[in-house]
Amino acid sequence: MNQVAMPNKLLDVQNLKQYFHPGQENEVRAVDNVSFHIYEGETFGLVGESGCGKSTTGRSIIRLYHPTDGEIYFNGEDISKLKGKKNMQQFRRDIQMIYQDPYASLNPRMKVQDIIAEGIDIHGLAESDADRNQQVNDLLELVGLDKSHATRYPHEFSGGQRQRIGIARALAVQPRFIICDEPISALDVSIQAQVVNLLQELQRKKNLTYLFIAHDLSMVKYISDRIGVMHFGKLVEVGTSEEVYRFGLHPYTESLLSAIPLPDPDYERNRRRVTYQAPKEDGKERSLKEIASGHYIYCSDDEVPFYQKKLEQKKRQ
């Protein structure tokens, strides 16, 4: 992160609520009053276990769902209430998404060149067929594939190759912001690193901003500048990745951190797991509160000193 100039908040999510079947008996509060922001050019990691609402958050931001309440500012403009085809079209170019399942995210009946060129066709970004082919070939090369692959079908590729095709499709419309929705969790270890490296390389080349959604905390820590930890639709901790990973304060973050297995037998022999017990309902009003500079915890006002003390203790160790 660039500390010299005040970094530009590219995305600012405020009090986002995404309820399904609101007001009905089966109401699900998938995302409940979540606020965070992402600076231009950084990677913000969103971690949590399945069902915590991290993917829903991503989908609400990219407007696959209509947010129940709250504001989403992209580059200063509230996109949560964006209407009209013209406004939407520009927004659809600015924000793109990379999906989890490399087998379900590519239409099996389309050739690779048509998959990648889908955005080019929709937004009319190619002047001619030759230009379209050229763009597709450039994109294939950008993600490390060969142009001879353009006429093949998705099922002929391996998982890592498919994921790269998905990345090329997202890049075709020249987005500024990409939501990576668990882009590596379905891939093999050796391929995960390829995709992560590719994402970082593209970030540098194209000055992209990422929202990186994943459940693998060690990979999120590696790729992200800042991390948000989600639990049951709420953001419980936000901070720089170093800070969250080394001095995670919220009990849920602590339990999550203590559960990650690392490829190191000595570490594993000594790892002690912390179990998270949700606090009893005590009627206190809780929200994200800044404990230290840039480090936020979901807590009540009177818990702030407690967490500040905890942070101090952890840093001293």
Added chain:
Amino acid sequence: MKKILEVDDLHISFDTFAGKVQAIRGVSFDLYKGETLAIVGESGSGKSVTTRTIMRLLANNGHIDQGKILFKGEDLVHKTEREMQKIRGKEIAMIFQDPMTSLDPTMNIGNQVAESLRKHKKVSKKEALASALELLKLVGIPNAEQRLKNYPHQFSGGQRQRIVIAIALICYPEILIADEPTTALDVTIQAQIIELMKEIQQKIQTSIIFITHDLGVVANVADRVAVMYGGRIIEVGTSDEIFYHPQHPYTWGLLSSMPTLEMEENELYAIPGSPPDLLDPPKGDAFYPRNEYALKIDTLEAPPFFEVSPTHQAATWLLAPHAPKVTPPKEIVRRWRLYEQKTGLKQTALN
């Protein structure tokens, strides 16, 4: 230690429209009483096929072309389906990845756990249910007495996997094959299940073959590790040997491609390329097209196992006497140094 299972030079192929896929190309390993052997590899490396073959659960188009699977002195390759049914579940049990699809949604869990016991041992329904209850308590299902009559959908994902484990263990099998048992679970649940499996292994002294692609999990559970690539085992050793003193460039690549605490940004090592297509496996070492340390001989001849220690073998020509000295990736050097500290064995390759 007592050898309980011996797999010897197994070759398995699958017939497909495009030709013969040589999924397993000469796999040999031993399993000792009470140990956990982890088989690590990417999808398509043959780890699941190998264990399914031990259970004789190969798909219809799969064939065992060659090899032996010796269990208690008998070759499982030549057993009939009827004979295998007596072994499956009773002496060798299996846990699959997805706990939802391996449970019968229409049968209550008490009966599901008791079923296998009633099939293999002549016990009354009451006795079987009593054992089932005991085991469900052992795997940590809360209020097990009340929940015997519950159906799978009434349990959470982690609890379901506990039930699956209970089913697998009801006959106290000699071997438990766990095929990615925690991949579908969240990290906190995964940690619980692994702790449970280790605890139970202590209690009933079963041997476990643990298949996974997650090296973190391996570091936690395994006594010994076998790394598979392209239908072969390429390195096998104790957990410490594989994690701190790896020899095969593929193992190097795997270990370096996972972020560690110390790792700075832009340092992640990625093995280039994609896994081999076993329809047309490369001549020589299957890994050479992706191997930055490949030698010319890798393209000609698959390397044999070279012995690093009595418990540690690796199939790479880098260990041959004529081979040039290479310096492994940074992360591996770090691990070798740790090994040096741990064992006091000087790592000549580092100097």
Added chain:
Amino acid sequence: MEQTQLNVKQFSADSFEPLIHAERESREKIVAPSLTFLQDSWRRLKKNKGAVISLFILIAVAVIAFGSIWVSPHDPTKQNVKYINLPPKIPGVSLDGFNGTALIGGQRVDKYAQANVPEQVHFYLGTDGLGRDLLSRLLMGTRVSLIIAIIAALLDLSIGVTYGMISGMKGGKVDNVMQRVLEVLSGIPNLVVMILMLTIFEPGMTSIILAMIVTGWITMARIVRAQALKIKDQEYVMAARTLGESSSKIALKHVLPNISGVIIVQMMFSIPSAIFFEAFLGFIGLGLRPPAASLGTLLNEGYKTFRFLPHLMWAPAITLSVIMVCFNLLADGLRDAFDPKMKD
């Protein structure tokens, strides 16, 4: 390990030099041949002997039936009182039953000679009670059945697919209303619709087709809706939406191609039931009016004299059965061919 020693000596020292990698293409190369969806399905269909034979039989039947518009052995509607109830006579075949003779009072009698049929005139399947050539009428009837089959398929494709697609893609309230409409429609028995039609129209093709328009496409609509709902949640559809693709384009580009297999299979299964529906109407006298013929009306006429002139019923019955069995076998084969889970 013993074998290690042996192996190493075989190779010269220079084979232990580092390998310089050529290009990344070799790492990313794809070995398996490139197959499109249709090639892949055809490859699997070819393996199913029953389905392939059925396909060829159906093609042959269709060619002959429609060819008979121009080349018919006789005029199917021309009555000839002199030539009534003649048995089959095939030139060069002397088998009883196919040589123009019939058993009368325990004696084989050449009916053709009795009726003074000229030597070169043959009725391959005999004639009916009005002296019309059965083969020609059979071909005419088969043609009607095949036309019904085509109409059923077109209705499935036009109304059924469109209705199901709109219902599935729109979802929510629209889907709810459209599904209730379907339930009401499917609650009315076909026969009732047909009888209602007859109060307004003459019995014949028009009323049969109208009855089919009311209810013939409902199963297809339901299946397409269910499939659309499933495909709609796939990540590639989400990707198209985030790229700004319109709903109608998504339906055409992403959903339709991916359910085409299911649609074709369902169409093939609905065809035999449509053919049977028409035959059934013909048989109970609600179908075509003479002199037009369908397999159903031929059966109706044939069964009345089955005891004495069995060929009049055998011929249409066998034809109907063969067509229906072939469509069912073909549909079955197509289902397996399109089902990716059967991939081997």
